[in-house]
Amino acid sequence: MANIKDLKKKIKSTKGTLKITSAMKLVSAAKLNRAQIAIQSSRPYAKELEETIKTVSALVQNYTHEYLVESENTKAALLVISSNKGLCAGYNSQLAKKVKNFISDSSEELDGYFIGKKVKDLIKKDIEVVKEFSFNRIEPTYNEMVDVANELAEKFKAGEIGKIYVAYNVFESAISFEPTVKQVLPMSLAEEEKEELRDKFPFDFKYEPTPKEILDGLIPQTYISAIYTSLLDGIAAEHGSRMSAMDSASSNCKEAIDKLTIKMNKLRQAAITTELIEVVSGAESLNG
Template sequence: MASLKEVRNRIVSVGSTQQITKAMKMVAAAKLRRAQDNILRMRPYASRLNSILSNLSNVSSEAGENVYGQKREVQRVLIIAVTSDRGLCGAFNSNVMKAVNILINERYSAQAAAGNVEVMAIGKKGHEYFLKRNMPLAGDYTTIFGNLSFERVRVAAEQAMDGFVAGTYDQVDLVYNEFKNVATQIVRTEQLLPIQEKTEEQVANQVESDYIFEPSKEEIVEQLIPKSLKIQVYKAVLESNASEHGARMTAMDKATENAGELLKELKLTYNRTRQAAITTEILEIVGGAEALAASR
């Protein structure tokens, strides 16, 4: 059994840890509110942009002419993996890394064996993970979340888009955590490039609109497609940012509860140890008194 001093030290240590996790939960909650507002504002914009693009042109037919819709034999692949810069957020980062590994093993095993799979890790945790495993990395975007803005994400999106147009990559996929609520984040794997054609059901449900085009329809579509792709990447980063704070808030809340349970157990152990020590002292005193009485 541990000594009273050891138990006291553990109680102080766990109490300090509980205060830290509680403070981190409050910080995550404050950041989550701002991140949640950002993604809730972005979702309608991204959805409306895609809707306008769909009404301007049937992507199924335009994809064959647009440089971002060119379908080639998939030999070189880029995977954009969105993680966080910091840990202490449960399985948030490991879920993305696991999804990337599954994607490579199930879909791009031949390309990976030939060394033709690159990862663009947005976030320090993902960058460090793939760097340790000698995975070819495209660019360094480990500081994006320090000052998150569309301009900083745009640079990463343009690198992927330019690489596809130049033939450096034949396909670009996007893996990130989608924010559902504080306790739930859903890992999404989406094809960014080439642009996917609409299904027959989507074409059938598409609402046609009558527009007057100025300049030409082709020029408008040509400008909207790159913007839509950049918005898609930026939306994924905002989703991941909100998911990170939600995951950290949940993890710190659970850590605070666990610390509270551990404190109860330690205090109970402390009281039992103290009682046992007092009982032992009383027995020693009584034994000593009886020994003195017997010697007289």
């Protein structure tokens, strides 16, 4: 049974842990605020750009682009965006589970490319690890992500791979995210989707400059935007998950401190009571 000295040490240790978890929660909350603003600003642009490309490419006749062409190559690249640090609840483990299921269900030969090491460490036995990208700072900049996107795109254009997928956590709220695997290249549409768009827009648009010039400029930008938005989603989801985890840890620390304090007070009260009984018993024996 623990004595008062041991309980004091445990309380002191738990209070130290509480200071750390509280500080980490505040840091994550500040980072989440910035990341949330970034993804909420970027997501509508990326979505509208993707929809525009789909619509225009479906309506324009006799147009083709290397990013739209389906390949018979069964080799594909899978870019996984996770964190370099832990203490963020199920952020990495849930994404790793999603990626493992995708790998097992896929008939393609997948090459793994990684931003962040945590999921890589969890799935490296299930996929060939080709490269882990490194950056000047913990969170990559837009220009660094352009370099990553272009490196993978060059392999696609050279015919080394037939598809590019990106796996990441979609930010939904500070306490919610959705692990996702999405194809970013080729940006091809099924014939049914094309027919739906043609029925929805039974007329042609007027273009300035030409449709080819517009699409040639926008299609690569759409691809890069999809990669970068995935990163922003992953960053926001990571900070939200870590803030939530540290909040739970802080609550658990406070609860543990309360329980240990009550237990210590009970032991102290019992010791005082015992001493009083011994004093009274001694006095009674002297009087007797």
